[in-house]
Amino acid sequence: MRALTTTKTALTGNYAVAHAVKMARPHVISAYPITPQTTIVEKLSEFIAKGELKASFINVESEFSALAVVYGAAMAGARAFTATSSHGLFYMYEMLWWAAASRAPIVMAVVTRTLGPPWNIHDEHNDILAIRDSGWAVAMASTVQEAFDLTVQAFRLAESAYVPVAVGLDGFVLSHTVETIELPPQEVVDKFLPPRNPDLPLRLRPGEPITMGNIPSDDRIHAEHLKNIYRAHQEAKRAIYSMDVEYGKLTGREYGGMVEKYELDGAKFAVVCMGAWCGDAKEAVRALRREGVPIGLMRLRFVRPFPDEEVEALAGLDRVVVFDRDITPAGGILGREVASVLGRDKVTNVLAGLAGVDFKAEDFRKAIKHAIEREYRDWIVAL
């Protein structure tokens, strides 16, 4: 057998996503520009123009239509992809729910960005976290390599659980930062991601009468459908674990499934966070370990489905410090999610890095120290 070659290269997060999409062999891609997402669809249009990817590339007039196009394509049996960010994601809002309730296996990259006013293109997680209850699976990468790997995996997840999948990556921090990454051989991606079955979840074909979305004769039919989406997310958790193992065998990269655990053995304290800044948080954890503080970190790779059981495993710890790169009038979103599992008494919720404000490893270290030494008086602290 011919030896398969892995390509080592240097790419931005956005280009890594574009390469992953290309290797997933999609049929339809729709595009609408918004910073910092735009270079994803630019790169894909280039692949198509050069003949390296055979797919329909549809330039639309808005994000609402970007999602509508891939929705139509996915419902007709195609593998479909789009990407957006911030205001673009919010402009899609109605379509997000429609796509999820149709069980349309769409994959969408969400390059996270703060919301105006004022206009600000820098990183924040409010945008992607706001869609967590729409029925989409919501993942968040922490490195350029993971942005690639998660995007490939997202298609498999979408097409096995019939939930649309949003793959998040931090605006600029990942989207425009170059890292060395490994691109697996096409054969490996093909093996991991077989062609989509165009007949599921339903078959929209000329001459085959079927109606999707008309008024139900009994609201209980609708209610049952909604419960099935909940069940699909529970199923998706299992799929994420087995996918992670399988992908690990093929590429040598296993991430831990729903969450990545770092230095949690024997820990009395834990940090919980998601996204690229978990790298800085890990550095802080290393520094604290050197100081003799028994601390570890849990990185959420998915917030939908939510890793309840994984978070619950932290219940025996003395303190859990949750970092949110988002703010709502009720506090931090992840902080509240984690507290819903562990209780507020156990959790200190630190809101930082808002509106793109830089938050370094040393800032993490200080904030974690304050939190575990109970120097913050409220359970929610906005830095």
Added chain:
Amino acid sequence: MSIRIDLLPKKKYILPGNSACAGCGMMIGWKILGMALGEDAVISIPASCAAVVQGLGPKSGINMPILNVPFASAASVATGISEAFKQLGVKGHSVVWAGDGGTADIGFAAVSAAAERNSDVLYIMYDNEAYMNTGIQRSSETPKGAWTTTTPTGKKESKKDIALILLAHDVPYVATANIAYPQDFYRKIKRASEIRGFKFIHLFAPCPPGWLFDPSLTVEVARKAVETGAFILWEYDHGEFKFNPPSSALVDKSRRKPLIEYLKLQGRYAHLTEEQIKQMEEEIDRKWQFLLRFAQATRRTQ
């Protein structure tokens, strides 16, 4: 091409048990769509009466593959379907069946974009001249003077000419049609389905509860709209504009029936004064003059 309606396909696509109002003009149109495209169409339907008249799921009163979609999204969803079919090698037509509100108002950006992209979609707007599903509110296709629940003293603004706007997008095919002339509509659907790219048909479809007339009069009302010149049948095919019968004969104003014959059949115009009716007639004539000049201009450029 003349078409004998008794020779059209007999298979029924509109089934008993659908939940349309008696005398619904839109349903008459949909029946013709079934006859013309039969097994070839996959239909996207935005929020509208058409989304409701299908009957109660999981059953359907329409014997066609249908995807119901958000109000503003139909043109884009249909684009996605046609692109998927292209990539998957599926033969068929991606068709939108949408109301005037979903087309000329909330969905307009998407319709305009699909036209500009020349997406391979047959877009049919059935025009009942208001938002009927939500209970007769005005749309940009409601004619000036008409009563609706949000224009209780009559609409102050003119009807948007959506077909002309789409024609200006330089798409291959745009036509108007009317449920009182089923052969003409049938022929236009057939013609449109031969063309790749964006095709738009504006179908005039009276609505008894919305226009306040007796359900037995739907076809009569629709026909009067054409005979009085209030609705004009035309067709734009790859750069050439022409009037279709019977409108082609009504370029001669003297052959049009008095507008009042159309208006008096409907309660929504009952409050109009003679002066207002005269103004309406003048506006209609201006539209004719404009289209006439346009027809002449496109003929010269052949």
